[in-house]
Amino acid sequence: MAEGAEAWAIPWPCIYEFLRVVTHPRVYHPPVPAEIALQDLRSLLASPSLLLLSETPRHYAVLEDVIQRSAVSGNLIHDAHIVALCLEHGVSELLTGDRDFARFAGLHFTDPFASPVF
Numbered sequence: 001m002a003e004g005a006e007a008w009a010i011p012w013p014c015i016y017e018f019l020r021v022v023t024h025p026r027v028y029h030p031p032v033p034a035e036i037a038l039q040d041l042r043s044l045l046a047s048p049s050l051l052l053l054s055e056t057p058r059h060y061a062v063l064e065d066v067i068q069r070s071a072v073s074g075n076l077i078h079d080a081h082i083v084a085l086c087l088e089h090g091v092s093e094l095l096t097g098d099r100d101f102a103r104f105a106g107l108h109f110t111d112p113f114a115s116p117v118f
Helices: 012-022 034-045 059-070 076-088 099-103
Strands: 008-011 050-053 093-095 108-110
Touching: 008 012, 008 076, 012 034, 012 050, 012 076, 034 050, 059 076, 076 093, 076 099
Parallel strands: 008 050, 093 108
Antiparallel strands: none
């Protein structure tokens, strides 16, 4: 996607989550050094077809609707934030291996790590 011409997007919370996970010593042993993680991220951010998703003036209304319709709380509020960002920017598909996203309506979720069905 990063090298293609078709538009694609990353919500800002996913960028922070990427950095949190790959540099965490309890997740990866050894963790990725911050300098390398930032270099990899810089390469992705250089994609001319990338859109970075951040809050718009209508973010609260979209977030409130997402939380109420999905009835999530606690740690799943982070996922609701990502869903709200996608919805307010007109994103129709989210690539994720996190099955928790299945509880949210309005987006199509694709697991890029799932084995293809033949």
